[in-house]
Amino acid sequence: MKVAIKDNICTKDMPTTCSSEMLRDFTSPFDATVVSLLHQAGAHIVGKTNCDEFGMGSLNTHSIHGPVINPWKSLSSDITPRSAGGSSGGSAAAVAAGLCDVALGTDTGGSVRLPASYCGVVGLKPSYGLLSRWGVVSYSDSLDCVGILTRNTKDIADVFPVLNDYDAKDPTSIPLPVRAKASKLLSVHTFSRWNRDASYLSGLRIGIPQEYFPAEIQSSVVSPIRALFTELRGLGATLVPVSLPSTSYALSAYYVIASAEASSNLARFTGIEYGTHVGPPPEADLTKASRVYAHSRSNGFGREVQKRILLGTYALSADAFDNYFLQAQRVRKLVKRDFDHVFAVPNVLSSSPSEASSQSKVDVIMHPSAIRTAPPIDSGSESLDTYVQDTLTVPASLAGLPALSVPAGTADDGWPVGVSVVGQWGCDELVLRVGEIVQAVTAGRDSQSSSSD
Numbered sequence: 001m002k003v004a005i006k007d008n009i010c011t012k013d014m015p016t017t018c019s020s021e022m023l024r025d026f027t028s029p030f031d032a033t034v035v036s037l038l039h040q041a042g043a044h045i046v047g048k049t050n051c052d053e054f055g056m057g058s059l060n061t062h063s064i065h066g067p068v069i070n071p072w073k074s075l076s077s078d079i080t081p082r083s084a085g086g087s088s089g090g091s092a093a094a095v096a097a098g099l100c101d102v103a104l105g106t107d108t109g110g111s112v113r114l115p116a117s118y119c120g121v122v123g124l125k126p127s128y129g130l131l132s133r134w135g136v137v138s139y140s141d142s143l144d145c146v147g148i149l150t151r152n153t154k155d156i157a158d159v160f161p162v163l164n165d166y167d168a169k170d171p172t173s174i175p176l177p178v179r180a181k182a183s184k185l186l187s188v189h190t191f192s193r194w195n196r197d198a199s200y201l202s203g204l205r206i207g208i209p210q211e212y213f214p215a216e217i218q219s220s221v222v223s224p225i226r227a228l229f230t231e232l233r234g235l236g237a238t239l240v241p242v243s244l245p246s247t248s249y250a251l252s253a254y255y256v257i258a259s260a261e262a263s264s265n266l267a268r269f270t271g272i273e274y275g276t277h278v279g280p281p282p283e284a285d286l287t288k289a290s291r292v293y294a295h296s297r298s299n300g301f302g303r304e305v306q307k308r309i310l311l312g313t314y315a316l317s318a319d320a321f322d323n324y325f326l327q328a329q330r331v332r333k334l335v336k337r338d339f340d341h342v343f344a345v346p347n348v349l350s351s352s353p354s355e356a357s358s359q360s361k362v363d364v365i366m367h368p369s370a371i372r373t374a375p376p377i378d379s380g381s382e383s384l385d386t387y388v389q390d391t392l393t394v395p396a397s398l399a400g401l402p403a404l405s406v407p408a409g410t411a412d413d414g415w416p417v418g419v420s421v422v423g424q425w426g427c428d429e430l431v432l433r434v435g436e437i438v439q440a441v442t443a444g445r446d447s448q449s450s451s452s453d
């Protein structure tokens with residue numbers, strides 16, 4: 001199996017640049033645990049993939065290697081280069097172009113799911129803490145997850161067990177008894193009602209959250225998703241409208257928390273202990289170490305990374321801590337609670353009880369993965385619009401839930417649309433099983449339309 005690895009995951013026989021000047025010449029002395037596990041399973045690592053610098057971006061335009069161009073061939077005459085999505089854009093593009101069978105990415109707030117949606121491939125962000133992050137360059141420790149991209153959900157289902165193991169070297173790795181308890185709860189609350197081996201869906205309850213169809217969403221993204229919902233109902237699924245009321249606050253909370261954690265994690269890149277040392281300007285006072293650090297950091301980090309370090313440092317300062325960082329943590333709790341209220345499977349990691357009546361509880365939630373199809377590459381990668389691309393992916397990240405983006409057809413512009421299947425913490429197997437059925441349904445639709453052409 002040919003596997004590509006995102007360039008923020010350490011490999012000892014290939015450089016790991018994080019697409020940053022700061023690590024342009026860095027090669028790790030060790031393999032990340034996920035890379036070692038792939039080697040042990042006989043995978044052939046074919047290369048490293050471009051990404052946004054240190055994983056920060058939604059369009060894969062912040063990179064010393066240049067932007068990643070989406071390989072999807074539009075059926076229309078529109079050939080303006082489009083973004084592959086970020087930050088794991090290189091991984092999604094490599095899979096979509098057939099350069100590898102599987103690619104690893106990382107997903108902090110949507111970095112696997114958004115590129116998967118834009119490039120027409122499948123991308124899994126597993127439950128937080130299941131896949132080891134040892135040897136993955138940290139961006140935001142409480143959110144970062146290693147993710148998997150492939151063309152078929154079935155291939156993710158094959159690779160996921162290879163990587164899904166406790167790792168004592170990662171302090172956030174979830175111990176085996178907790179994983180076992182989550183599997184048991186899934187069996188009791190869902191697999192007792194819905195047969196996981198079936199290709200029909202009767203017994204399965206799918207929640208459709210109204211908040212995931214916001215005003216910003218392109219209407220032509222919604223059409224294939226609505227068509228899919230009708231098809232899933234035809235297979236026996238029960239579709240239940242659900243409400244996740246804190247969703248609209250999630251994006252702001254995410255960018256406060258992620259930037260705050262990034263400012264702390266990236267403090268180690270001083271150009272002395274870690275990172276490229278850029279010689280001081282001629283007028284520098286070399287007795288001041290801070291001047292030497294500042295010069296290396298100003299030249300080693302790109303603009304987006306510098307912006308997040310500044311914002312994150314501010315959010316953690318005494319003046320702003322209560323208003324920004326603490327508020328964001330409160331929102332994070334509310335987002336988690338919203339999910340716990342609607343899922344039939346209880347959250348093994350959380351103490352907040354499910355308050356919904358069993359009638360209204362659901363096994364998975366489904367929603368569009370992104371508010372639009374892949375944007376043109378030059379559409380202002382520094383504007384706030386870029387952050388808005390993450391609107392529908394960040395809530396599952398804040399709550400640490402498994403989320404899978406599966407191709408759901410194309411929009412009016414001929415570019416791919418993804419649908420996300422989200423489950424309770426530890427329900428990755430369920431999410432993958434439902435994703436396989438969704439992909440079979442949409443693939444069947446494609447083959448029907450090509451035979452009638």
Ligand SMILES: NC(=O)C[C@H](N)C(=O)O
Nearest residue numbers: 055056057108109110111
């Ligand atoms: N890393 C990610 O998940 C991408 C997200 N757009 C961010 O910049 O934080």
